[in-house]
Amino acid sequence: MTAQEGRGRTSGGGPLLLGVRHHGPGSARAVRAALDAARPRVVLIEGPPEADALVPLAAEEGMRPPVALLAHAVDEPGRSAFWPLAEFSPEWIAIRWALHHGVPARFIDLPATHTLAWEKEETGAAGEGSPDGRAEGGADGSDEDEETAEGSPEPVSPEPASPEAMSSESVSSEASIRVDPLAALAEAAGYDDPERWWEDVVEHRGTGGDVFAPFTALEEAMSALREAYGSGGHDRDLVREAYMRLQLRAAQKEFGDGEVAVVCGAWHVPALRERRTVAADRALLKGLPKVKADMTWVPWTHRRLARASGYGAGIDSPGWYGHLFGAPDRPVERWLTKVAGLLREEDRIVSSAHVIEAVRLAETLAAMRGRPLPGLTETTDAVRAVMCEGSDVPLSLVHDRLVVGDVLGEVPEAAPAVPLQRDLARQQRRLRLKPEALERELELDLRKENDTERSRLLHRLRLLGVEWGEPAVTRGSTGTFREAWRLRWEPELSVRIAEAGVWGTTVLAAATAKAEADALAAPSLADITGLAERCLLAELPDALPVVMRVLADRAALDADVGHLAQALPALVRTLRYGDVRATDTRALAGVAAGLAERVFVGLPPACAALDAEAAQELRGHVDAVHGAVGLLGDAVTAERGDIRHGLPGDIRGRWHSVLRVLSARDTVPGVIRGRSVRLLLDEGELAQDEAARLMGLVLSPGTAPADAAAWIEGFVGGGSGGGMLLVHDERLLGLVDAWLTGVPGDAFTDVLPLLRRTFSAYEPGVRRTLGELVRRGPGARVGAAVSGAGIPGFAADLDDARADAVLPVLRLLLGLDGDQEHVDENDIDDKNLVGVAG
Incomplete structure (x- = not known):
């Protein structure tokens, strides 16, 4: 049968119009059968005409779908759009058929040069659309509520959660009246699920009999919908369809009226069949904006074909559709066997008997529901009941790995690329x-x-x-x-x-140029220090001097201690990379030392007269500076206090002096004073007796309850491990307990939220232990009465018997067992060994 004979089977006369649903395996099989029967001389496909030169690449050995056509504006590469194609996409089948039979394949949709410019005019001029001004593209001419029976291979934006390339849903006033043809047809047929209806009438239908019948039926259905709804809220489709009609006329003139086949979304078929004058179509296209666009093939994924990804490509289950298209026979049996193999890989017990029973259950469910064959719903229910024992946990793995899938396409090296x-x-x-x-x-x-x-x-x-x-x-x-x-x-x-x-043209050159530009445009000092760290990690020796120069200039002009404290940690972290990455960090060390000194000088005045919110923020800065000083101290030769990389040897001593000042000033908020005392205690710069004395002063009746509660939060709150400190130090817990029981009733309500925040951060086991200790009361704890150490569970002296029990393990860990040339085991003092190991 020729195309001239076949065209009469699709609404009588004219070219052979094959209306499809994009990414539909049933449509793909039907297209292949119709093209085999009609044998047209040219195949026209809905897509950007700029891709015509890329069609031959589809026959290359290195081309493996899913792939996508990528168009981007030459002067603004971030403004781009995709046209994805899977192995079961009708357009892909049409392209491959044309290449196999030596027939020209041409794209006839609106050129990308207009698509990208049109979108830019909408989102750029209106100041709406995607936040970074990129295309709001949606595959299949749809966003999530617009999954169409015909699809519409409109471009897909690179941004997730993007609706339609030529129509931003966020700015379109027609979004509320958009028509989903698939849902409308399913509802008319009495289905509440459009996907189930599509499977029953298309995917489960064989290719035998009249190969043009499904296209005739879809065209009639879409004609009725277009007659009832007009453009259905897709007003920009009118412009696209005008361009497609012009391209169709040109092909008919070149090849003959009966030698042209068109593969497009079924929604567009009535419009292409419609009789319009050339002048009317050209009038719709007059004055369209343009941008210079470039196009290439790029790999795509099944996950990006799924509607849940935000790309709205029209199908929820690309992995399932790929299976339906590729399975030669018994698709349900083959699918459930594949599911069983996946579950076995995850160490679940699934046998061949499970597969047989699941097949029976799926077929039974299909019969009960009046379906011709089991679909995804029935197979999923069978897998849940038989293989997953009713649990949705393994079922979610099946959905992620098989129903959606992680297939990544490939494109040949000959494809154009920057x-x-x-x-x-x-x-x-x-x-x-x-x-x-x-x-x-x-x-x-x-x-x-x-x-x-x-x-x-x-x-x-x-x-x-x-x-x-x-x-x-x-x-x-x-x-x-x-x-x-x-x-x-x-x-x-x-x-x-x-x-x-x-x-740049290479990754190194581009990263260097980008880092230099980011340094000049960085809004804050912390951003620049973070950029310096990333430059060292990426090893950009040419960019680092520029970043350091900007950093030094900004640091000299910035007097905000908070900014300096934010910037110091990232800068200090980079000093560690010199040993691992063989990077010269001397320039960073000098700047770090200068920043640290400015923080030491400016921090005490900056901590005075702060409200609660500002005090909490500055407490975070104190913690960050403390960690940074520890790293700086590690870069110093401690034995003689030498200067290494320009760092003063007593930098930790300087910081400890600052903490002492913060801990003693009444004008400093309690949360910062308590934190300073805790840091000094952890560093061994403050004896436990002195820490207990300071806590006793703060928790005395002369201190306002709110300030005392803030001090406690700074001392034992957050992730500081304060809970374990209270567990093991009887005096500190007793002080907190005595203060808390003495807080007046009217003040207790005010300090309760702060106390809840402090103690709720403890692990459940720590909170439980503290509750038991408080319930027993001070001085009544088990072991405390006989312990000279005052710590429950610990004796005053070393238990020799228990120490001897761990010595063999310690010798093994320290490498002291066996023949040792330089160590005489008899000369080792066992008690000293235990002390060193502890």
């Missing part, structure tokens, strides 16, 4: 870092050259805004020579790479 993308691809191959859609953990040992280069690449990409890897907490090691990353490649990262291409 120079930065090519440099990144070279480094990915050299470092054996393959982009993957499935999130995975990567642990790096920075003592190894290859791992160090991987770390540099990932940090440089983060500087460029390409969030391929996210730092994670390393397991089993706190050393700076280890790094852990969580890697997941997302399709929109291709846009970020194109956008970052304005900074």
Whole structure:
């Protein structure tokens, strides 16, 4: 049958119009059967015409769907849009059919040059749309409530949660009257679930018989909907359809009226069949804005085809649809076998008997529900009941791994790409870092050259805004020579790479230029110090001098102690990288020492006369500076107080002096005074007797209850481990207990929220132990009466018998067992060994 003969089977006369639902396996099979039957001389496909030159790449061996056409504005790469295609997309089938049969395949939708400019005019001029001005693109011409039976391969924006490329839902007044054709047809057929209706009438229908019948039926249904609803709230479709009609006329003139096949969303078929004058169509296109656009193929993922991802590509279950399209026979049996294999990999007991029973249950449910074959709903119910024992926990794994899936497409190297993308691809191959859609953990040992280069690449990409890897907490090691990353490649990262291409042609050059620009534009001192840390992690030696110069200038002019305290920790952390990454940190050390000195001088005056909120904020700064001083002190040669990297040897002593000043001044808020006392106690700069004396003074009747409660919060609150301190120090707990029981009733209500915040941070076991100690009362604790140490559970002297029991283990841990050339085991004092180990 020729296209001329087949066109009569689709509403009589004209070109062969194949209305489809995008990403529908049933539509894909029907398109292939119709093209095989009609044998047209040209295939027209809904999509941007700029992609015509990219069509031959679909036949390359390295091209594996899912993939997407990516269009971006040349002068503004961040403004972009995607047209995703899966192996079960009718458009992809049409492209592959045309290439296999040597037939031209052309895209006939509105050019991307207008799409991107039109969106920019809407979101840019109106100041609405996406927050960064990017396209509000939605695949299938839909957002989440607009999943269409026909689909509409309108561009998908790189931003998640984006509706329609040419129509921002946030600014469209027509959003409330948009029509979902799939839902309308399902409702007319008596279905409450559009997906279930589509499966019953299309996906479960064979390709035998009249291959044009499904297209005829869909065209009639859409014609009735268009007659009732007009454009259905999709007014911009009128402009797109005018352009498609012009392209269709040109193809008919070139190849003949009966030799043209069109694959497009079924929603557009009545409009393409409609008789309109050329002048009327051109009038709709007159005056459309333009931008210079570039286009290429990029990998896509099944997860990004799912509506839940925010891209609105029209299907909830791409993995399931891919299975339906690829299964030659017995799709339910094959699917449940696949589910069983996944659950077995997760160490769940699933046998072949489970699969057989699940198949029977799915078929029974389909019969009870009046469905021709089991669909996703029936198979899911069967898996839950038979394989998951009614639990939704393993079922969620099945949904994530199989129903949605983590398939990542591939594009050939011949596909156009910006120079930065090519440099990144070279480094990915050299470092054996393959982009993957499935999130995975990567642990790096920075003592190894290859791992160090991987770390540099990932940090440089983060500087460029390409969030391929996210730092994670390393397991089993706190050393700076280890790094852990969580890697997941997302399709929109291709846009970020194109956008970052304005900074340079290689990852190193682009990251360097971006860091220099960010330093000059940084809004705060803390941002600059954080940038300096990232420059060291990414090893950008050319950018670091610029960042340090800006940092020194800003630090000299900034008199806000809070800003200086925020900036110091990040700057000090970078000093550790010199040993691991062989980076010269002398310039950073000098700036860090200067910042620390300015914080020491300015902190006591800055802590005076603060309200509760400001005091809590400054307490956080005190903690941050304390941690930073500890790292600075580690960079100092302690034995002789030498100066290393320009750091004074007594920097910890200077900080301890500041803490003593803060702990003794009445004008300093209680939360800061209490925190200062606690830090001095933990550092061994304050005896327990002195700490107890200071607490007793604060908790005396002469101190306002609110101030005393704030002091307690600073001393034992938050994540400071104060609960364990109270458990093991009878005197401190007794002081708190005596003060708390003596607070007047009218003041107790005021201090209760602060006390709840203090003690609620303790772990449940600590709170329980404190409650038991308080219930027993001071002096009545078990073991305390006979303990000279005053700490429950500890004797006054060393228990020799218990110490001897741990000596063999200590010798093994310290490497003192066996033949030792330089250690005579008989010369070791066992008690000293226990003391050293403790």
